[in-house]
Amino acid sequence: MELANNIVEINNLTKRYGNKTALNKLNLNIQNGKIIGILGPNGSGKTTLIKILAGILRQTKGEVIIDGYSPGIYTKSIVSYLPDRNFLYNWMNIQDAIDMFKDFYTDFDEGKADELLKFMKLDRDMKVDGLSKGMKEKLNLTLVLSRKARLYILDEPIAGVDPVARDQILDAIINNYEENSTMLITTHLVRDMEKMFDEVAFISEGEIILEGNADKLREEKSMQIDDLYKEIFG
């Protein structure tokens, strides 16, 4: 793996909350142009890792480099982040949210947003506050995918939504993935997502315990990633 090809480099990343260690000297490099799945159960450190990458959480020790820079204003301009919660302001309608993304992210593509809104069956005049959980998730994903970002970070994009919405979300992700961008997706719902990954990394108690090319792992272990996940965490 060549160094210059890594969009993300994480070295000895440690995060402690008081006595609790959420990330423990974690190392991970992510190659440009790949879809990587960060797989682990709740509480394994997935969201902590992602929040540090998104620039809203500070590490205790170690180093994170995204496209050559530590998380900050520049990385926020090239990272499109889908948090595991509704992050839009409650007073907004969808139009406001689109305006805001257009104002702040130069890589925002309104045409793409329109396509996605149609696909998700969302209207610009809907109020954010009145949307169901599944619809909020779809709206958030619409905004995040409408950017032509270098790095997409999706935290549990299909957790807690109904099967129909889940399929729509998966379709939207695969249909809108730009081949020269990189996507980092966390999930514990491996079965639904495993065919989307180039690479997978299993995270447990704040450490990466297994990582590699998804197809290679399938071949080596002669089992699906989902079964491998169950074997590791089951």
Added chain:
Amino acid sequence: MNFDNNLPIYVQIGDYLKRQIISGKLKEGDKLPSVRDTSKELKVNPNTVQRSYQELEREKLVFTQRGMGTFVTEDKDVIKNLKKGYANEIIKNFMEDMKTLGFNSSDIIELVYEIIGEEK
């Protein structure tokens, strides 16, 4: 399409395309759907689809023309061999199953013959 066996996904996509070629859904010289479209249709990572196409190309089943796309080979022999390969595989599995049931080769032929007769 479900990718629920333990083979690598690029192998499964390759298999899916090969079956389309054998069944004639994709004919000699036909253009394959783009990597992007196949990716969308099968909901698989485009990099994985790309790899399947490369594998098929290595097996000389398809060829890529720069800027035009990927096409099914026009070499009939290659397709014939592919077909034969799949047929051999099916027959081999069938024979093994039959043998575990206690049939010998001549019993099997007799049975097959009977069934073909009924179909007519």
Added chain:
Amino acid sequence: MLKYMKYELKGTYRFMLAIILAALFATSSLQLYGKNLTNGNNLSEPSVFGGIFIGLMIFVVFGAFIATIFYLIGNFRKDLYEDRGYLTFTLPISGSQILGAKTIIALMWAALLVFSFITYNFLLVGVLYGEDVINVIVEGLRFIANNNLNGVIIAGFLVAIFSVITTLLLIYFSIALSRVSIGNKKIGGVWVVIFLILNSLIAYFSIRIGDLIPYYIDLTNFSIISESDFMRYFGYIESQVMGHGYNPGMVVSSSEMIAFNIGSLIFNVLTTVGIFLGTSYIIEKKVDL
């Protein structure tokens, strides 16, 4: 920063306009009721219902001002404690841009509330009581102009705005500090304690520094006044009463001048800038969502 201000404004205008309208409505009711009671020259007794009504309306007016303060503070606090922070703090803008936008919008609303309340009441008095009252107001303004009090009033106004800005920033700083030091939502009121302590410390140091530099600047004509000059203005005894010990204090005003202690002034300006930068740094680099 302008872009972020746009969304701050969009997010706050519904509530703030409602508050301003409520305050204006309540003050209208009070004025109309008062006018009713003093009809002619006979002052009539208010009924029980009227008393309750007056009480309620006074409550609404005060409530509007207090609600504004809490709302504007909450508008900063929510970004640090609620999910909306996930949007605010992943925008590719600096902490100072976020803080600057929030501060300006908060000040704008506070100013609008106060200004519209005062102007509206003046106009209403004019409408209800006719020209006499307007004339009294005009007389007052003329008196100010004739006696060269413009400078004093403007300087006083600037001081008031400056102290509002400092206080608001100090509140934001206290909230940000309590968020990074404790981070626990359940004891979020800790910021009040931090605010009170910091406010006292700043006042204390401001006075101490004033003691060390006994020179004053007259903001009406930007001349430097030394402590001995105060003797001529007020005499020794008065300066003792107005200030702290032998020091005339941080602010001294008369009908002719308003003067600030130079040391305190510099200290307060630097402190305010420092608080702004400190808060910006905390929300950009230190807050863990």
